[in-house]
Amino acid sequence: MNTDWQASEIPEALCRLIRPHVPMRLHTSLRVGGPATWLATPRSGDEFVAAMDWVVAQEIPWFVLGRGTNVIFDETGYRGLVFDLSELTGLHLDGATVRVMAGKSLPSLVQEVSRRGLAGLEWACGIPGSIGGAVVMNAGAFGQDLASILSSIRLLQEDGIRVVEAEELALGYRTSRLRTGELRGIVLEATLALMEGDSSACMARIEHFTTLRAKSQPQGASCGSVFVNPAEGPTAGQLLDRAGCKGLRIGCVEVSHLHANFIINYGENNANDILELIEQMHDAVLRTSGISLQREICMASSSEIR
Ligand SMILES: Cc1cc2nc3c(=O)[nH]c(=O)nc-3n(C[C@H](O)[C@H](O)[C@H](O)COP(=O)(O)OP(=O)(O)OC[C@H]3O[C@@H](n4cnc5c(N)ncnc54)[C@H](O)[C@@H]3O)c2cc1C
Numbered sequence: 001m002n003t004d005w006q007a008s009e010i011p012e013a014l015c016r017l018i019r020p021h022v023p024m025r026l027h028t029s030l031r032v033g034g035p036a037t038w039l040a041t042p043r044s045g046d047e048f049v050a051a052m053d054w055v056v057a058q059e060i061p062w063f064v065l066g067r068g069t070n071v072i073f074d075e076t077g078y079r080g081l082v083f084d085l086s087e088l089t090g091l092h093l094d095g096a097t098v099r100v101m102a103g104k105s106l107p108s109l110v111q112e113v114s115r116r117g118l119a120g121l122e123w124a125c126g127i128p129g130s131i132g133g134a135v136v137m138n139a140g141a142f143g144q145d146l147a148s149i150l151s152s153i154r155l156l157q158e159d160g161i162r163v164v165e166a167e168e169l170a171l172g173y174r175t176s177r178l179r180t181g182e183l184r185g186i187v188l189e190a191t192l193a194l195m196e197g198d199s200s201a202c203m204a205r206i207e208h209f210t211t212l213r214a215k216s217q218p219q220g221a222s223c224g225s226v227f228v229n230p231a232e233g234p235t236a237g238q239l240l241d242r243a244g245c246k247g248l249r250i251g252c253v254e255v256s257h258l259h260a261n262f263i264i265n266y267g268e269n270n271a272n273d274i275l276e277l278i279e280q281m282h283d284a285v286l287r288t289s290g291i292s293l294q295r296e297i298c299m300a301s302s303s304e305i306r
Contacts, residue, residue, distance in 0.1 A: 002059035005080075006037060014051055017042055018081070024073035024300075025268055027065060027084060029128060031221045032271040033073025033300075036063075036082040043087045045101070045188055049156065052186075055081050056158055063300050064186050066133030067105055070223055071298045074271045078300060083186070085132055093118070097151070098192040102132030106139070114206060119197030120149050122205040126213040127224075132187040136178045137296075138171040142209060147171035149192045157185040174228045174296055218256040220264040226278055227261055227293040236285075236293050237261035243284035250277045 002008075010018050018040045024033025038060075042048035055062045061080030065071065085103035092099040096118055100109055110125040123144040127134065134146050135153055150166040169176045169183070177183035227236040234242070240260035248255040252267025253274050263277055278295065285293050 005058050005060045008058040008060060010038075011054060014040070014047075014054060017047055017051060022082075024068075024077055024082070027082075028068035028071060028073065028223075029221060030072060030223050030265050030274065031268050032075070032265065032274060034075045034077030034269075034271075036073075036078040036080070038081040039084055040081055041084045041087055045088065048083070048085075048088065048188070049161075051081075051083070052156065064132075065300075066103065066130030066136075067128060069127075069129045070133060070137060070296065071300050072223070072271060072274060073300045074275070075269060082300075085130060085186075088188075096194045096196050098194055099189060100131050100192065101189050102130060102135075102187045104131050105129070106131060106134055110206065113194060114202035115199055117197050117199040117202060118194040119202050119205075120194040121192070122202055123209055125206045125209055126217070131190050135169070135187045135190055136176055137174055138176050138179075140174070142212070145171070145173075149194060151191045151193050153187050153191070154189040155183075155185040156188050161188065173231075179298075216259060218258045218262050218264055220266070222256075222262050222264050223297045225261045225296050226263055226281065228296045230291055230293070233291075234289075235261070239285045239289050239291060239293065240281055243281075243288040245281050245284055248277065248280060248284075250280070253277050255281060 018038050020038055021035045022039035023035050025031045040051045042051055062083060063078055064083045066085055088101040088103035090101040091104060091112060098113060106124045106127045106129055109131060110121050113121055123142045127139050127141060129139060138145050138147055152163050152165045154161055155164045229235045237260050245255045246257050246260045251270055251273040253263055253265045253270060256262040256264055282293055285291055
Protein backbone atom coordinates (compact mmCIF):
# COMPACT_ATOMS: atom_id res chain seq x y z
CA MET A 1 0.00 0.00 0.00
CA ASN A 2 1.33 3.44 -0.96
CA THR A 3 1.08 5.60 2.18
CA ASP A 4 2.83 8.50 0.45
CA TRP A 5 0.34 8.88 -2.41
CA GLN A 6 -0.09 12.62 -1.77
CA ALA A 7 3.44 13.12 -3.07
CA SER A 8 2.45 11.53 -6.42
CA GLU A 9 3.20 13.79 -9.33
CA ILE A 10 0.25 14.33 -11.66
CA PRO A 11 1.22 13.31 -15.24
CA GLU A 12 1.24 16.24 -17.65
CA ALA A 13 -1.58 14.78 -19.76
CA LEU A 14 -3.88 14.75 -16.71
CA CYS A 15 -2.92 18.15 -15.26
CA ARG A 16 -5.73 20.04 -16.95
CA LEU A 17 -8.36 17.59 -15.61
CA ILE A 18 -7.25 17.56 -12.00
CA ARG A 19 -7.61 20.41 -9.49
CA PRO A 20 -6.28 20.32 -5.93
CA HIS A 21 -8.14 21.10 -2.71
CA VAL A 22 -11.68 21.46 -4.08
CA PRO A 23 -14.52 21.98 -1.54
CA MET A 24 -17.13 19.25 -1.93
CA ARG A 25 -19.88 21.60 -0.77
CA LEU A 26 -19.66 23.13 -4.27
CA HIS A 27 -20.45 19.73 -5.79
CA THR A 28 -23.31 18.45 -3.63
CA SER A 29 -26.95 19.47 -3.53
CA LEU A 30 -26.87 19.63 0.30
CA ARG A 31 -24.00 22.14 0.01
CA VAL A 32 -21.77 20.50 2.62
CA GLY A 33 -18.41 18.83 2.60
CA GLY A 34 -14.80 19.82 3.08
CA PRO A 35 -12.10 19.67 0.41
CA ALA A 36 -11.07 16.70 -1.69
CA THR A 37 -7.30 16.37 -2.09
CA TRP A 38 -7.96 16.31 -5.84
CA LEU A 39 -11.01 16.57 -8.07
CA ALA A 40 -10.76 15.12 -11.59
CA THR A 41 -13.29 16.19 -14.21
CA PRO A 42 -12.71 14.05 -17.33
CA ARG A 43 -14.40 15.21 -20.53
CA SER A 44 -14.31 11.90 -22.36
CA GLY A 45 -14.32 8.21 -21.55
CA ASP A 46 -10.66 8.00 -22.64
CA GLU A 47 -9.62 10.81 -20.28
CA PHE A 48 -11.50 9.11 -17.50
CA VAL A 49 -9.83 5.73 -18.10
CA ALA A 50 -6.39 7.43 -18.24
CA ALA A 51 -7.03 9.18 -14.90
CA MET A 52 -8.29 5.93 -13.37
CA ASP A 53 -5.19 4.04 -14.57
CA TRP A 54 -2.99 6.62 -12.84
CA VAL A 55 -5.02 6.57 -9.60
CA VAL A 56 -4.90 2.77 -9.46
CA ALA A 57 -1.17 2.64 -10.25
CA GLN A 58 -0.42 5.19 -7.52
CA GLU A 59 -2.80 3.46 -5.05
CA ILE A 60 -4.64 6.73 -4.49
CA PRO A 61 -8.01 6.39 -2.71
CA TRP A 62 -10.83 7.46 -5.04
CA PHE A 63 -14.54 8.16 -5.00
CA VAL A 64 -16.94 8.71 -7.88
CA LEU A 65 -19.43 11.52 -7.88
CA GLY A 66 -22.34 11.84 -10.29
CA ARG A 67 -24.28 15.05 -9.65
CA GLY A 68 -23.85 14.87 -5.86
CA THR A 69 -27.60 14.82 -5.16
CA ASN A 70 -27.58 11.79 -2.89
CA VAL A 71 -24.28 11.96 -1.10
CA ILE A 72 -22.82 13.62 2.00
CA PHE A 73 -19.16 14.45 2.51
CA ASP A 74 -18.25 15.39 6.05
CA GLU A 75 -16.28 18.53 6.86
CA THR A 76 -12.95 16.73 6.63
CA GLY A 77 -13.75 16.27 2.94
CA TYR A 78 -12.10 13.44 1.08
CA ARG A 79 -8.47 12.31 1.30
CA GLY A 80 -7.91 11.07 -2.21
CA LEU A 81 -9.22 11.79 -5.68
CA VAL A 82 -12.89 12.43 -6.42
CA PHE A 83 -13.99 11.76 -9.99
CA ASP A 84 -16.58 14.30 -11.08
CA LEU A 85 -18.46 12.77 -14.04
CA SER A 86 -20.63 15.79 -14.82
CA GLU A 87 -18.85 16.47 -18.14
CA LEU A 88 -19.48 12.95 -19.48
CA THR A 89 -22.81 13.71 -21.12
CA GLY A 90 -22.71 12.10 -24.59
CA LEU A 91 -25.96 10.78 -26.03
CA HIS A 92 -26.49 8.39 -28.95
CA LEU A 93 -29.91 7.45 -30.32
CA ASP A 94 -30.71 4.42 -32.45
CA GLY A 95 -34.49 4.29 -32.90
CA ALA A 96 -35.88 3.96 -29.38
CA THR A 97 -32.59 2.65 -28.02
CA VAL A 98 -30.67 5.33 -26.13
CA ARG A 99 -27.01 5.10 -25.17
CA VAL A 100 -26.10 7.79 -22.68
CA MET A 101 -22.90 8.57 -20.79
CA ALA A 102 -23.01 8.37 -17.02
CA GLY A 103 -22.69 12.06 -16.17
CA LYS A 104 -25.74 13.22 -18.13
CA SER A 105 -28.34 14.72 -15.81
CA LEU A 106 -31.74 13.05 -15.78
CA PRO A 107 -33.72 16.28 -16.33
CA SER A 108 -31.73 17.15 -19.48
CA LEU A 109 -31.93 13.56 -20.76
CA VAL A 110 -35.69 13.49 -20.21
CA GLN A 111 -36.11 16.75 -22.15
CA GLU A 112 -33.95 15.58 -25.06
CA VAL A 113 -35.58 12.18 -25.54
CA SER A 114 -39.11 13.48 -24.95
CA ARG A 115 -38.70 16.22 -27.55
CA ARG A 116 -37.89 13.42 -30.01
CA GLY A 117 -41.03 11.54 -28.99
CA LEU A 118 -39.23 8.77 -27.09
CA ALA A 119 -41.42 7.76 -24.17
CA GLY A 120 -40.81 5.95 -20.88
CA LEU A 121 -38.56 8.29 -18.90
CA GLU A 122 -40.88 11.24 -18.21
CA TRP A 123 -41.27 10.26 -14.51
CA ALA A 124 -37.57 11.15 -14.01
CA CYS A 125 -37.89 14.78 -15.10
CA GLY A 126 -37.54 16.16 -11.55
CA ILE A 127 -34.76 13.88 -10.27
CA PRO A 128 -31.63 16.03 -10.31
CA GLY A 129 -29.05 13.21 -10.36
CA SER A 130 -26.98 11.75 -13.20
CA ILE A 131 -27.86 8.62 -15.16
CA GLY A 132 -24.88 6.82 -13.54
CA GLY A 133 -26.11 7.70 -10.05
CA ALA A 134 -29.61 6.68 -11.12
CA VAL A 135 -28.37 3.21 -12.10
CA VAL A 136 -26.56 2.73 -8.77
CA MET A 137 -29.61 3.90 -6.79
CA ASN A 138 -32.24 2.52 -9.19
CA ALA A 139 -33.79 5.99 -9.03
CA GLY A 140 -37.54 6.13 -9.33
CA ALA A 141 -40.63 8.27 -8.92
CA PHE A 142 -44.39 8.03 -9.34
CA GLY A 143 -44.35 4.23 -9.21
CA GLN A 144 -41.72 3.81 -11.93
CA ASP A 145 -37.98 3.32 -11.80
CA LEU A 146 -34.92 2.87 -13.96
CA ALA A 147 -35.18 -0.92 -13.79
CA SER A 148 -38.16 -0.83 -16.17
CA ILE A 149 -36.14 0.71 -19.04
CA LEU A 150 -32.48 -0.17 -18.40
CA SER A 151 -31.04 -2.75 -20.82
CA SER A 152 -27.35 -2.76 -19.91
CA ILE A 153 -24.43 -0.66 -18.74
CA ARG A 154 -20.75 -0.35 -19.56
CA LEU A 155 -18.91 -0.77 -16.31
CA LEU A 156 -15.32 0.29 -15.70
CA GLN A 157 -13.60 -2.07 -13.32
CA GLU A 158 -10.03 -2.03 -12.18
CA ASP A 159 -9.14 -4.63 -14.84
CA GLY A 160 -11.07 -3.13 -17.77
CA ILE A 161 -14.48 -2.27 -19.19
CA ARG A 162 -17.27 -4.83 -19.51
CA VAL A 163 -20.91 -4.81 -20.52
CA VAL A 164 -23.23 -5.78 -17.68
CA GLU A 165 -26.85 -6.68 -18.46
CA ALA A 166 -29.50 -5.00 -16.30
CA GLU A 167 -30.55 -8.37 -14.80
CA GLU A 168 -27.07 -8.81 -13.32
CA LEU A 169 -27.46 -5.57 -11.36
CA ALA A 170 -30.33 -6.92 -9.21
CA LEU A 171 -32.07 -3.55 -9.31
CA GLY A 172 -34.53 -3.19 -6.43
CA TYR A 173 -36.18 -0.39 -4.54
CA ARG A 174 -33.41 2.29 -4.40
CA THR A 175 -30.72 -0.36 -4.57
CA SER A 176 -28.52 -2.43 -6.87
CA ARG A 177 -25.50 -4.71 -6.57
CA LEU A 178 -23.42 -1.59 -7.23
CA ARG A 179 -25.01 0.14 -4.25
CA THR A 180 -24.50 -2.83 -1.93
CA GLY A 181 -20.89 -3.25 -3.08
CA GLU A 182 -21.44 -6.83 -4.36
CA LEU A 183 -20.43 -5.51 -7.77
CA ARG A 184 -17.64 -2.96 -7.96
CA GLY A 185 -16.94 -0.46 -10.68
CA ILE A 186 -17.99 2.79 -12.28
CA VAL A 187 -20.92 3.10 -14.64
CA LEU A 188 -19.55 4.69 -17.81
CA GLU A 189 -22.61 4.43 -19.99
CA ALA A 190 -26.19 3.13 -19.85
CA THR A 191 -28.36 1.73 -22.62
CA LEU A 192 -32.08 2.38 -22.22
CA ALA A 193 -34.96 0.82 -24.14
CA LEU A 194 -37.55 3.57 -24.61
CA MET A 195 -40.71 3.48 -26.73
CA GLU A 196 -41.54 5.32 -29.93
CA GLY A 197 -44.26 7.76 -28.97
CA ASP A 198 -45.54 11.24 -29.46
CA SER A 199 -43.50 14.22 -28.29
CA SER A 200 -46.46 16.37 -27.25
CA ALA A 201 -47.84 13.50 -25.12
CA CYS A 202 -44.38 13.11 -23.52
CA MET A 203 -44.18 16.85 -22.80
CA ALA A 204 -47.68 16.79 -21.28
CA ARG A 205 -46.64 13.95 -18.95
CA ILE A 206 -43.54 15.94 -17.94
CA GLU A 207 -45.74 18.90 -17.08
CA HIS A 208 -48.05 16.66 -15.07
CA PHE A 209 -45.17 15.13 -13.05
CA THR A 210 -43.60 18.56 -12.52
CA THR A 211 -46.86 19.89 -11.07
CA LEU A 212 -47.23 16.89 -8.77
CA ARG A 213 -43.65 17.26 -7.54
CA ALA A 214 -44.00 20.99 -6.93
CA LYS A 215 -46.89 20.27 -4.54
CA SER A 216 -45.04 17.69 -2.45
CA GLN A 217 -41.35 18.57 -2.67
CA PRO A 218 -39.83 21.33 -0.54
CA GLN A 219 -37.53 23.92 -2.13
CA GLY A 220 -33.95 24.51 -0.98
CA ALA A 221 -30.67 22.65 -0.52
CA SER A 222 -31.54 18.99 0.08
CA CYS A 223 -30.70 15.43 -0.92
CA GLY A 224 -34.26 14.35 -1.68
CA SER A 225 -35.57 11.65 0.64
CA VAL A 226 -33.29 10.96 3.58
CA PHE A 227 -34.65 7.46 4.32
CA VAL A 228 -36.08 4.73 2.11
CA ASN A 229 -39.61 3.55 2.76
CA PRO A 230 -39.97 0.34 4.81
CA ALA A 231 -40.97 -2.71 2.75
CA GLU A 232 -44.55 -2.49 4.04
CA GLY A 233 -46.76 -0.23 6.12
CA PRO A 234 -46.51 3.55 6.39
CA THR A 235 -43.93 5.44 4.32
CA ALA A 236 -40.79 6.87 5.92
CA GLY A 237 -42.35 10.35 5.59
CA GLN A 238 -45.50 9.25 7.44
CA LEU A 239 -43.48 7.61 10.22
CA LEU A 240 -41.30 10.71 10.60
CA ASP A 241 -44.38 12.95 10.64
CA ARG A 242 -46.03 10.81 13.34
CA ALA A 243 -42.79 10.96 15.35
CA GLY A 244 -43.08 14.78 15.35
CA CYS A 245 -40.03 15.39 13.19
CA LYS A 246 -41.40 18.21 11.00
CA GLY A 247 -39.62 21.42 11.96
CA LEU A 248 -36.93 19.62 14.01
CA ARG A 249 -33.84 21.80 13.66
CA ILE A 250 -30.15 21.77 14.48
CA GLY A 251 -28.38 25.03 13.72
CA CYS A 252 -29.19 25.89 10.11
CA VAL A 253 -30.58 22.51 9.05
CA GLU A 254 -34.23 21.67 9.42
CA VAL A 255 -36.70 18.88 8.71
CA SER A 256 -39.10 20.31 6.14
CA HIS A 257 -42.59 21.33 7.33
CA LEU A 258 -43.95 20.18 3.95
CA HIS A 259 -42.35 16.70 3.82
CA ALA A 260 -40.94 15.03 6.96
CA ASN A 261 -38.49 12.88 4.94
CA PHE A 262 -36.70 15.97 3.55
CA ILE A 263 -34.09 18.05 5.33
CA ILE A 264 -33.28 21.53 4.10
CA ASN A 265 -29.89 23.09 4.69
CA TYR A 266 -29.92 26.86 5.16
CA GLY A 267 -26.25 27.00 6.13
CA GLU A 268 -22.90 25.68 5.01
CA ASN A 269 -19.91 23.83 6.51
CA ASN A 270 -22.42 22.07 8.77
CA ALA A 271 -22.22 18.39 7.77
CA ASN A 272 -22.07 17.41 11.44
CA ASP A 273 -25.40 19.11 12.13
CA ILE A 274 -26.95 17.26 9.19
CA LEU A 275 -25.63 13.91 10.39
CA GLU A 276 -26.84 14.63 13.92
CA LEU A 277 -30.30 15.61 12.65
CA ILE A 278 -30.54 12.42 10.57
CA GLU A 279 -29.69 10.40 13.69
CA GLN A 280 -32.36 12.24 15.71
CA MET A 281 -34.95 11.53 13.00
CA HIS A 282 -33.98 7.86 12.96
CA ASP A 283 -34.15 7.60 16.76
CA ALA A 284 -37.50 9.43 16.95
CA VAL A 285 -39.11 6.84 14.62
CA LEU A 286 -37.47 3.96 16.45
CA ARG A 287 -38.88 5.28 19.73
CA THR A 288 -42.40 5.91 18.47
CA SER A 289 -42.87 3.06 15.95
CA GLY A 290 -40.14 0.54 16.74
CA ILE A 291 -38.91 0.78 13.13
CA SER A 292 -35.26 1.35 12.27
CA LEU A 293 -35.35 3.43 9.07
CA GLN A 294 -32.58 2.82 6.55
CA ARG A 295 -30.79 5.80 5.02
CA GLU A 296 -31.21 6.41 1.29
CA ILE A 297 -28.40 8.97 1.21
CA CYS A 298 -24.83 7.67 0.71
CA MET A 299 -21.87 8.65 2.90
CA ALA A 300 -18.62 9.53 1.16
CA SER A 301 -16.27 9.29 4.09
CA SER A 302 -12.51 9.09 3.67
CA SER A 303 -12.56 5.42 4.53
CA GLU A 304 -14.91 4.49 1.68
CA ILE A 305 -13.02 3.39 -1.39
CA ARG A 306 -15.30 1.91 -4.01
C1 LIG B 1 -34.50 17.69 -4.78
C2 LIG B 1 -34.20 16.21 -4.94
C3 LIG B 1 -35.18 15.35 -5.36
C4 LIG B 1 -34.93 13.98 -5.51
N1 LIG B 1 -35.92 13.16 -5.92
C5 LIG B 1 -35.67 11.85 -6.13
C6 LIG B 1 -36.69 10.96 -6.59
O1 LIG B 1 -37.83 11.35 -6.84
N2 LIG B 1 -36.36 9.65 -6.78
C7 LIG B 1 -35.10 9.17 -6.53
O2 LIG B 1 -34.85 7.98 -6.76
N3 LIG B 1 -34.12 9.99 -6.08
C8 LIG B 1 -34.37 11.30 -5.88
N4 LIG B 1 -33.37 12.13 -5.42
C9 LIG B 1 -32.06 11.56 -5.07
C10 LIG B 1 -31.00 11.53 -6.20
O3 LIG B 1 -31.23 12.55 -7.16
C11 LIG B 1 -30.93 10.18 -6.85
O4 LIG B 1 -30.59 9.15 -5.91
C12 LIG B 1 -29.90 10.12 -8.00
O5 LIG B 1 -30.03 8.90 -8.67
C13 LIG B 1 -28.46 10.28 -7.50
O6 LIG B 1 -27.65 10.56 -8.64
P1 LIG B 1 -26.32 11.42 -8.51
O7 LIG B 1 -25.69 11.45 -9.84
O8 LIG B 1 -26.57 12.74 -7.88
O9 LIG B 1 -25.47 10.50 -7.54
P2 LIG B 1 -24.43 10.97 -6.43
O10 LIG B 1 -25.15 11.61 -5.30
O11 LIG B 1 -23.33 11.74 -7.06
O12 LIG B 1 -23.88 9.54 -5.96
C14 LIG B 1 -24.72 8.62 -5.28
C15 LIG B 1 -23.96 7.29 -5.15
O13 LIG B 1 -23.80 6.73 -6.44
C16 LIG B 1 -22.41 6.57 -6.75
N5 LIG B 1 -22.25 6.90 -8.18
C17 LIG B 1 -22.64 8.03 -8.82
N6 LIG B 1 -22.36 7.95 -10.13
C18 LIG B 1 -21.79 6.74 -10.32
C19 LIG B 1 -21.27 6.07 -11.46
N7 LIG B 1 -21.29 6.60 -12.67
N8 LIG B 1 -20.74 4.82 -11.28
C20 LIG B 1 -20.71 4.25 -10.05
N9 LIG B 1 -21.16 4.84 -8.93
C21 LIG B 1 -21.70 6.08 -9.07
C22 LIG B 1 -21.67 7.52 -5.83
O14 LIG B 1 -20.35 7.05 -5.57
C23 LIG B 1 -22.54 7.48 -4.59
O15 LIG B 1 -22.23 6.33 -3.82
C24 LIG B 1 -33.62 13.49 -5.26
C25 LIG B 1 -32.61 14.38 -4.84
C26 LIG B 1 -32.89 15.73 -4.70
C27 LIG B 1 -31.78 16.67 -4.27
